[in-house]
Amino acid sequence: MRKPLIAANWKMNKTVGEAEAFLHDFIPLVKEVRDTDIVIAPPFTALSAVASRIKETPVQLAAQNMFYEEKGAYTGEIAPGMLTDLCCTYAILGHSERRQYFGETDEILNRKVKVARSYGLTVIFCIGESLEEREAGQTFSVLQREVQEGLKGVGPEGIVIAYEPIWAIGTGKTATTGQAQEAHRFIREKLSALYGDAASSIRILYGGSVTPENIDALMKCADIDGALVGGASLKPDSFARLVNFTR
Numbered sequence: 636m637r638k639p640l641i642a643a644n645w646k647m648n649k650t651v652g653e654a655e656a657f658l659h660d661f662i663p664l665v666k667e668v669r670d671t672d673i674v675i676a677p678p679f680t681a682l683s684a685v686a687s688r689i690k691e692t693p694v695q696l697a698a699q700n701m702f703y704e705e706k707g708a709y710t711g712e713i714a715p716g717m718l719t720d721l722c723c724t725y726a727i728l729g730h731s732e733r734r735q736y737f738g739e740t741d742e743i744l745n746r747k748v749k750v751a752r753s754y755g756l757t758v759i760f761c762i763g764e765s766l767e768e769r770e771a772g773q774t775f776s777v778l779q780r781e782v783q784e785g786l787k788g789v790g791p792e793g794i795v796i797a798y799e800p801i802w803a804i805g806t807g808k809t810a811t812t813g814q815a816q817e818a819h820r821f822i823r824e825k826l827s828a829l830y831g832d833a834a835s836s837i838r839i840l841y842g843g844s845v846t847p848e849n850i851d852a853l854m855k856c857a858d859i860d861g862a863l864v865g866g867a868s869l870k871p872d873s874f875a876r877l878v879n880f881t882r
C-alpha cells in the first residue's frame with residue numbers, strides 16, 4: 636500500500652558542521668529502516684554536505700524550496716537542475732512560510748510543481764488553513780482551492796501532500812487525530828476527483844508540532860501516511876524516534 640514517509644524540514648537551521656554532526660548520530664539509529672521513507676530537507680547551504688554523507692543510507696534528500704525557471708538572471712534563486720545535480724530527489728513546495736512571508740501564490744506554486752516534476756523530483760506539496768480560516772468554517776474550501784490550483788495540469792505520480800494547519804506549526808498545538816484524519820480524508824476525496832483510483836496511492840503527510848509523544852497516534856489514522864516535521868527533526872534522537880514510530 637502506501638509506504639510511510641517521515642520528512643525533516645530543518646527550515647533556516649544548521650550550518651554544514653551542525654548538519655554533519657546530526658547525521659553522524661542519526662544514521663546509525665535508522666540504518667536498518669526499510670519500511671519507511673526517510674527524507675531530510677536541510678537549508679540549501681548544507682545540501683551538498685548532506686548529499687555526500689547519506690550515500691548508501693536509507694536517507695533521501697529534499698530541498699525546502701525551488702524556483703520555477705531553469706536558469707537565467709534570477710539573483711538568489713535555485714533552479715531544479717541544480718537540485719537534481721546534488722542528488723536531491725524531493726522538493727518541498729508551498730510551505731505555509733513560503734506562502735505567508737514570500738508571497739507564493741497558488742499560481743506560482745503550480746508553476747513550481749510542474750517544473751519540479753519535469754525534473755523527476757518528488758514534490759511534497761504543502762497545504763493548510765490558518766486559524767482565522769478554520770474559525771470561519773473555511774478549512775475545506777481552502778484545502779480544496781490549494782489542491783485544485785496547485786496541482787492543475789499535474790499528474791498523480793511523484794506527488795506527496797503535506798497537510799499542515801498553519802495554527803499548529805511551531806506552536807505546540809497539534810491538530811487532534813480526529814481533526815487531522817478528517818482533513819486528510821477530505822484531501823483524499825479531492826485527489827480522487829482529480830486522479831480517480833490513483834489517489835489511493837498518494838501519500839498524505841501531517842505536519843504541525845509532530846513530536847515523539849504524538850506520532851504513534853497520528854500514524855494510526857487511516858489517511859495519515861507520514862509526517863513533515865520541523866522542530867522535532869532537529870535532534871537526532873527525536874527524529875529517529877519519529878522514523879521508528881510504533882506501528
Ligand code: PGA
Pocket residue numbers: 644799803804805806842843844845863864865866867
Ligand atoms: P513544526 O513545523 O514541526 O515545528 O511545527 C512543521 C513544518 O513547518 O513543516
